[in-house]
Amino acid sequence: MKRxxxxxxxxxxxxxxxxxxxxxxxxxxSVLLAVVTVAATLWxxxxxxxxxxxxxxxxxxxxxxxxxxxxxTACAALVAGVSQWLMSLCNNRIxxxxxxxxxxxxxxxxxxxxxQYIDTHSHGDTVSRVIADADQFSDGLLMGFTxxxxxxxxxxxxxxxxxLTNWKIGLIVVVxxxxxxxxARFVATHTxxxxxxxxxxxxxxxxxxxxxxAGLKTTQAFAHEDENEETFDKINARLEKAxxxxxxxxxxxxxxxxxxxxxxxxxVALVGAIDVANGTSVLGAAFTxxxxxKFLSYANQYTKPFNEISGVxxxxxxxxxxxxxxxxxxxxxxxxxxxxxxxxxxxxGRVDLQSVYFSYTKERKLIExxxxxxxxxRRVAIVGRTGSGKTTLxxxxxxxxxxxDGAVKIDGNDLREITRRSxxxxxxxxxxxxxxxxGTVRENLCMGKPNATDEEIVQAAKxxxxxxxxxxxxKGYDTELSxxxxxxxxxxxxLLCITRVMLCLPPMLILDEATSSIDTRTERKISEAxxxxxQGRTTFIVAHRLSTxxxxxxxxxxxxxxxxxxxxxxxxLQRNGAYAQLYYAKG
Numbered sequence: 177m178k179r180x181x182x183x184x185x186x187x188x189x190x191x192x193x194x195x196x197x198x199x200x201x202x203x204x205x206s207v208l209l210a211v212v213t214v215a216a217t218l219w220x221x222x223x224x225x226x227x228x229x230x231x232x233x234x235x236x237x238x239x240x241x242x243x244x245x246x247x248x249t250a251c252a253a254l255v256a257g258v259s260q261w262l263m264s265l266c267n268n269r270i271x272x273x274x275x276x277x278x279x280x281x282x283x284x285x286x287x288x289x290x291x292q293y294i295d296t297h298s299h300g301d302t303v304s305r306v307i308a309d310a311d312q313f314s315d316g317l318l319m320g321f322t323x324x325x326x327x328x329x330x331x332x333x334x335x336x337x338x339x340l341t342n343w344k345i346g347l348i349v350v351v352x353x354x355x356x357x358x359x360a361r362f363v364a365t366h367t368x369x370x371x372x373x374x375x376x377x378x379x380x381x382x383x384x385x386x387x388x389x390a391g392l393k394t395t396q397a398f399a400h401e402d403e404n405e406e407t408f409d410k411i412n413a414r415l416e417k418a419x420x421x422x423x424x425x426x427x428x429x430x431x432x433x434x435x436x437x438x439x440x441x442x443x444v445a446l447v448g449a450i451d452v453a454n455g456t457s458v459l460g461a462a463f464t465x466x467x468x469x470k471f472l473s474y475a476n477q478y479t480k481p482f483n484e485i486s487g488v489x490x491x492x493x494x495x496x497x498x499x500x501x502x503x504x505x506x507x508x509x510x511x512x513x514x515x516x517x518x519x520x521x522x523x524x525g526r527v528d529l530q531s532v533y534f535s536y537t538k539e540r541k542l543i544e545x546x547x548x549x550x551x552x553x554r555r556v557a558i559v560g561r562t563g564s565g566k567t568t569l570x571x572x573x574x575x576x577x578x579x580x581d582g583a584v585k586i587d588g589n590d591l592r593e594i595t596r597r598s599x600x601x602x603x604x605x606x607x608x609x610x611x612x613x614x615g616t617v618r619e620n621l622c623m624g625k626p627n628a629t630d631e632e633i634v635q636a637a638k639x640x641x642x643x644x645x646x647x648x649x650x651k652g653y654d655t656e657l658s659x660x661x662x663x664x665x666x667x668x669x670x671l672l673c674i675t676r677v678m679l680c681l682p683p684m685l686i687l688d689e690a691t692s693s694i695d696t697r698t699e700r701k702i703s704e705a706x707x708x709x710x711q712g713r714t715t716f717i718v719a720h721r722l723s724t725x726x727x728x729x730x731x732x733x734x735x736x737x738x739x740x741x742x743x744x745x746x747x748x749l750q751r752n753g754a755y756a757q758l759y760y761a762k763g
Contacts, residue, residue, distance in 0.1 A: 568737070
């Protein structure tokens, strides 16, 4: 029964060809250069055969003709070498450009993915798809191009020369040699699953290493190094096993095809030698010694592309598997498009939640029938136990997730009717988890306001109590920071994040444990700065230390996605309810 190629594989190939098709000049040049390379290469055996015929027989050496033949051979070899070099340049350009485009699309895709994808997929595996899998795909694509064009032209050229030289023996070669293709296809088909396992395990390994590096302090604090090493060894052993299987079974292709091709070569040599010895041909016109030499050379040239192609089966199968993983990322469902194109402009800061329902999964309900009205300039503190829905409420306000039912409105505008960019431009966020990008201190502070002046930057840093330690750094505001913040403490990194928001002065603020990594003395100073910053701005404060939100205009107490209490600090304490229990328990 004939095995059908899966639609997934056909789709992967079509998508690769679409990327390749973006570079028609390099592609056409590569094909033309392949024709020139093969033509020059195939002309050399003709010249060698003629040279042999010029020296057969005692005293019959034609030196004048030999001299001409040697000059032609040198010219043919030079043309073949130069054209092959130029073809390699074209193939390298195609391969590098294609992988560059795929990486560019993949990185752009990351920006379009919903927060849900990031929350539910391993960061390390995603990085592995964009970096490691793209590299592997590039190597396989380059090898495939290098072998494909020259191999195809060599096969077609040698068939033509062999049929012209002796069509009957040529047919024997043409009929028998493709058996090696069927062997290669059989082995390649049955090794695909091993390459899928190999790339998947490699992504798992990348994810674990990234996790281990990010949590190294915690690992060392709990003396968990041995357990981590044991887990890594298990993953590494599975990767070794999968890689060995993939490489071993695919490596059977080359010797199998070479065995078949050597048999074909031996048959041609035997029949041709008998033909030359008898002076008459059993199957066609008689061979000269030079003619037999040409034919054997062509028979070898004809089988060579099959051997080369079978030799890169490992790379090609691995490359296709890596391409499938990259395309899986590119095909991931994007964040729902903005149904409305309205620009929020500069918001006043009035926020309304009207009968909001939301859950991350259908099986587990979270927020149900939540209504809330926050006038402009009010400070709203959100408290509650872990898992009560505090962060979820922030995600809905920022439209990282869309509500299942109901509506969230800013200044009377449904969030789904305005663009996400204009919405988020009106918010300033300071999260418990600090994030700094690779670049200077100045570049990190100006993320929300790229055109900020030096004076504005310094004023914001002074207000955030960050100016002092910034000036003590080697190059001040021009000091280069790594992704992890270099030698900065967690408190200093958080001060930079606070400065970033103070520089933007957005109409609405979200402070999620914004001072959690700062010492008590600095926290009091920051609180003064926040008091100034929050004047006239709608502010949502997520806090675990309830002593930090006693001055909030409204405190929302959440349990299981619902607001169970709402009011000012003193008012809620007098009720002696859920808030009072949290306050006296945590202080």
